[in-house]
Amino acid sequence: MLGFNHALRGLFNIIKSERNFKIQFSIFLVVLCMGFYFKIETLEWLIIILTSGAILSLEIINSAIEKTCDLISRANHPEIKVIKDISAGAVLLLSIFAVVVGLIIFIPHWLAY
Numbered sequence: 001m002l003g004f005n006h007a008l009r010g011l012f013n014i015i016k017s018e019r020n021f022k023i024q025f026s027i028f029l030v031v032l033c034m035g036f037y038f039k040i041e042t043l044e045w046l047i048i049i050l051t052s053g054a055i056l057s058l059e060i061i062n063s064a065i066e067k068t069c070d071l072i073s074r075a076n077h078p079e080i081k082v083i084k085d086i087s088a089g090a091v092l093l094l095s096i097f098a099v100v101v102g103l104i105i106f107i108p109h110w111l112a113y
């Protein structure tokens with residue numbers, strides 16, 4: 001139960017302090033509204049929720065890696081640059097796949113509208 005409290009505190013911490021997480025979360029809310037608007041099907045909801053959860057979680061992991069790097073050294077360091085870039089690259093890759101998933105789901109609904 002204590003672990004759950006720590007995890008919740010971490011989540012609030014991220015929501016308060018991380019700009020990128022706020023942007024990703026806002027996009028998620030827009031996608032939720034689109035889902036209700038177009039009355040998407042159960043399987044489509046599952047895919048949207050899973051994909052969004054994966055992106056938001058990966059964004060949190062990315063923030064944790066960035067904070068770990070900053071703890072190790074705030075000085076300009078080529079290895080830290082590589083680590084942060086790789087971590088950001090993982091978020092970018094999943095975001096690209098998520099956009100494709102979103103287009104595949106929403107374009108047919110939009111065309112049928």
Ligand SMILES: Nc1ncnc2c1ncn2[C@@H]1O[C@H](COP(=O)(O)OP(=O)(O)OP(=O)(O)O)[C@@H](O)[C@H]1O
Pocket residue numbers: 020066073074075076077078080081084085088
């Ligand atoms: N200590 C460092 N040494 C070298 N390069 C760094 C260092 N800190 C940050 N960078 C570079 O700046 C980029 C942005 O890092 P920063 O820690 O500012 O994260 P951020 O602004 O939250 O980035 P993002 O928008 O990708 O989440 C990194 O991807 C890296 O290329």
